[in-house]
Amino acid sequence: MAAVETKLEGQVALVKIDNPPVNAAGIDVRIGLVNAVRELEEDDRVKVIALYAAGRTFVAGADIREFGQPPKQPMLPEVCEILEGSAKPIVCVLHGTTLGGGLEIALSCQARVGIKGLKLGLPEVNLGLLPGAGGTQRLPRLVEGMTALTMITSGKPISAEAALEAGLLDDLQDGDPAEVALAAGRQVLDSALTPRVTAHLENRITTNDLDSFRAKTRGEVAERALKAAEASNLPLSDGLKEERRLFTEAMASNAHKGLKHAFFAERAVSHIPESNAEARDLQTGGVIGGGTMGSGIATALLLAGMPVTLIEMEEDRVAFARDTITKNLEGAVKRGKLNAEQRDATLAKLTCTTDMSALADADVVIEAVFESMDVKREVFGKLDHICKQGAILATNTSYLDVNEIAGVTSRPQDVIGLHFFSPAHVMRLLEVVVGKDTAPETVATSFKLAKKLRKVAVRSGVCDGFIGNRILAHYRKSTAYMQLDGAPFEQIDAALEDFGFAMGPFAVSDLAGQDIGWVTRKRQAAFRPDEERYVEIADRVCEQGWFGRKSGKGFYIYDGKNRSVNPTVAEFAQAEREAKGITARSFTDAEIVDRYMAAMVSEAARVVEDKIALRPIDVDAVFLFGYGFPRHWGGPLQYADITGLAVIVQRIEQYAQEDPYYWQVPALLRELVEAGKTFNDLNKEG
Ligand code: 3H9
Numbered sequence: 001m002a003a004v005e006t007k008l009e010g011q012v013a014l015v016k017i018d019n020p021p022v023n024a025a026g027i028d029v030r031i032g033l034v035n036a037v038r039e040l041e042e043d044d045r046v047k048v049i050a051l052y053a054a055g056r057t058f059v060a061g062a063d064i065r066e067f068g069q070p071p072k073q074p075m076l077p078e079v080c081e082i083l084e085g086s087a088k089p090i091v092c093v094l095h096g097t098t099l100g101g102g103l104e105i106a107l108s109c110q111a112r113v114g115i116k117g118l119k120l121g122l123p124e125v126n127l128g129l130l131p132g133a134g135g136t137q138r139l140p141r142l143v144e145g146m147t148a149l150t151m152i153t154s155g156k157p158i159s160a161e162a163a164l165e166a167g168l169l170d171d172l173q174d175g176d177p178a179e180v181a182l183a184a185g186r187q188v189l190d191s192a193l194t195p196r197v198t199a200h201l202e203n204r205i206t207t208n209d210l211d212s213f214r215a216k217t218r219g220e221v222a223e224r225a226l227k228a229a230e231a232s233n234l235p236l237s238d239g240l241k242e243e244r245r246l247f248t249e250a251m252a253s254n255a256h257k258g259l260k261h262a263f264f265a266e267r268a269v270s271h272i273p274e275s276n277a278e279a280r281d282l283q284t285g286g287v288i289g290g291g292t293m294g295s296g297i298a299t300a301l302l303l304a305g306m307p308v309t310l311i312e313m314e315e316d317r318v319a320f321a322r323d324t325i326t327k328n329l330e331g332a333v334k335r336g337k338l339n340a341e342q343r344d345a346t347l348a349k350l351t352c353t354t355d356m357s358a359l360a361d362a363d364v365v366i367e368a369v370f371e372s373m374d375v376k377r378e379v380f381g382k383l384d385h386i387c388k389q390g391a392i393l394a395t396n397t398s399y400l401d402v403n404e405i406a407g408v409t410s411r412p413q414d415v416i417g418l419h420f421f422s423p424a425h426v427m428r429l430l431e432v433v434v435g436k437d438t439a440p441e442t443v444a445t446s447f448k449l450a451k452k453l454r455k456v457a458v459r460s461g462v463c464d465g466f467i468g469n470r471i472l473a474h475y476r477k478s479t480a481y482m483q484l485d486g487a488p489f490e491q492i493d494a495a496l497e498d499f500g501f502a503m504g505p506f507a508v509s510d511l512a513g514q515d516i517g518w519v520t521r522k523r524q525a526a527f528r529p530d531e532e533r534y535v536e537i538a539d540r541v542c543e544q545g546w547f548g549r550k551s552g553k554g555f556y557i558y559d560g561k562n563r564s565v566n567p568t569v570a571e572f573a574q575a576e577r578e579a580k581g582i583t584a585r586s587f588t589d590a591e592i593v594d595r596y597m598a599a600m601v602s603e604a605a606r607v608v609e610d611k612i613a614l615r616p617i618d619v620d621a622v623f624l625f626g627y628g629f630p631r632h633w634g635g636p637l638q639y640a641d642i643t644g645l646a647v648i649v650q651r652i653e654q655y656a657q658e659d660p661y662y663w664q665v666p667a668l669l670r671e672l673v674e675a676g677k678t679f680n681d682l683n684k685e686g
Pocket of ligand 1: 021022024057060061062063064065076077097099100101102104123124127129130131132133135264267268
């Protein structure tokens with residue numbers, strides 16, 4: 001099958017792009033388009049060219065997999081110039097998601113017809129880039145400056161209706177792309193559609209537009225995109241040159257490397273060994289436990305259109321759960337995800353009861369009760385008796401042994417961990433924890449469920465904390481060590497927020513509630529190795545009843561929306577230093593980030609080494625979608641690749657001079673450095 005095919009219908013030449021899955025403008029499409037236009041220009045029978053695409057969408061952009069590879073001619077900017085310079089008018093019919101290079105192709109044609117449901121956008125900034133095939137120069141010649149600047153710098157798509165109103169589309173139709181293309185070609189022949197060459201139109205970005213965008217545009221990526229758009233004031237050929245220069249600069253940036261990796265991470269995680277197993281159809285859901293987590297999970301299932309039965313122990317807890325879910329759905333109305341009618345219809349699908357036998361017909365039951373093995377064992381023993389055969393029995397535990405939980409049932413093949421992140425109806429990550437006896441069908445069904453819930457599912461093996469919390473438990477200690485050694489906690493938070501985390505680790509503890517970590521530390525005390533350093537500052541804080549936001553005080557003091565540093569924390573730190581004979585020293589912000597990241601990368605490498613995660617990119621996805629990891633770094637192991645693995649090893653070895661127990665170079669990291677490989681090489685292998 002050729003990526004581009006031509007067919008004559010009288011004087012209209014239909015040119016079809018067919019490059020599944022998303023018709024990306026890879027080399028075959030580019031060559032095909034150039035050849036088609038060249039041949040049709042010579043064909044006297046043809047008066048109009050109508051360009052469209054097969055499948056679910058018109059071209060969704062340049063082929064991202066080609067980025068970073070040696071360039072293949074013709075490049076997309078040249079293809080666009082050839083389309084724009086065509087001796088015969090080209091009308092382009094757009095459907096699905098016409099994005100990036102796809103929209104740039106359309107901008108270079110002489111007329112554009114949309115098909116209802118179409119979305120159009122220039123999402124290049126989401127990849128750390130800017131439109132690089134004339135988008136920053138041609139779009140402002142077709143639409144008003146403010147619209148063009150918004151699309152170029154935000155990356156957000158607009159609807160077909162908005163595009164029609166803005167003048168980006170000449171017409172909007174309903175129907176099959178091939179039929180609409182033929183009709184559009186005939187409209188051009190009949191002069192019902194007037195072709196225009198975008199290059200001949202005036203740029204519509206004004207000085208005022210630029211001033212207002214300069215005032216609000218933040219960050220290297222958007223600023224670079226704005227600069228390119230500004231060049232549309234120049235003659236088109238000069239503007240295109242400036243766009244190319246800035247695009248090349250963006251391509252070499254770390255932000256692009258990280259963001260491209262994040263794009264692929266979201267998709268790569270669905271490639272699992274169980275992909276070919278038959279996934280069951282899940283129509284109805286059950287949730288046990290109506291606390292924040294259970295109610296959030298129930299909300300997520302309801303928002304995916306599933307009827308849900310929620311079980312709580314006491315009647316007042318049942319009422320609380322229903323109330324929480326109602327509030328969650330109200331939030332969805334406020335965010336524009338539901339209207340009032342849909343909210344009511346969704347709530348009508350919820351049953352809250354104390355009677356566990358109501359779960360008998362559920363296709364999937366997710367347990368979200370108190371984190372205690374005894375409680376979980378009891379719940380799963382009951383589920384084994386109540387639930388129908390073939391139902392998925394899932395635990396939302398965040399660290400307990402899924403194999404032990406499965407072991408109390410007569411059907412461990414149907415038991416799996418589905419670890420949601422709070423708030424469960426908002427956070428995108430779902431860790432799918434596969435036990436030793438979990439059947440491939442159960443795994444495949446869980447991934448299908450995640451898709452229905454619009455979550456990013458990542459496959460994890462069984463270990464304490466699975467992928468995310470295991471790594472978190474390790475690197476979180478590095479912040480306590482730095483705090484004891486002299487770095488004020490607010491400096492640590494600020495340095496990491498500056499690096500790109502939405503919140504520093506101490507602010508996160510305050511938000512989550514410090515009592516949770518305190519309970520865990522007490523539980524672990526008996527098993528803590530003698531060589532391990534232990535920092536007591538957080539315990540002192542908890543002993544005062546200062547658990548964070550919910551008690552008005554923690555590391556910070558909270559006053560409505562404002563927070564200030566709790567000065568007593570520094571006193572606790574100093575007292576512990578004096579007791580342990582430690583002299584406080586200062587840390588630079590860069591050192592704080594280096595240590596924190598080295599600790600995170602160490603445990604992440606061990607998680608890959610232990611085969612808890614399938615690939616390094618799975619760990620990256622966990623952190624991007626569940627832990628607020630800065631997207632422009634692409635995840636902890638992509639950060640390690642960008643920084644250089646040898647540099648990370650060298651840092652760990654340097655820190656190990658003061659604490660050889662905590663700072664150990666993982667074997668995998670050392671092997672990669674010795675072999676001159678990166679984590680991304682492992683992604684390609686696996
Ligand atoms: C650009 O255009 C630069 C130009 O300005 C200048 C050039 C000089 N390339 O998301 P899905 C794959 S930058 C290659 O699951 P959906 C994807 O990896 C580009 N592959 O489907 C996945 O593969 P797999 C600007 C691509 O229906 C499969 O297609 N454009 C590309 O949920 C299915 O994808 C963008 O940034 C691509 N461009 O969503 C648009 N796109 O099955 C990026 C997708 O092996 N794409 N794949 O894992 C999207 O936003 C979504 O894919 C889309 C479909 C909305 C189109």
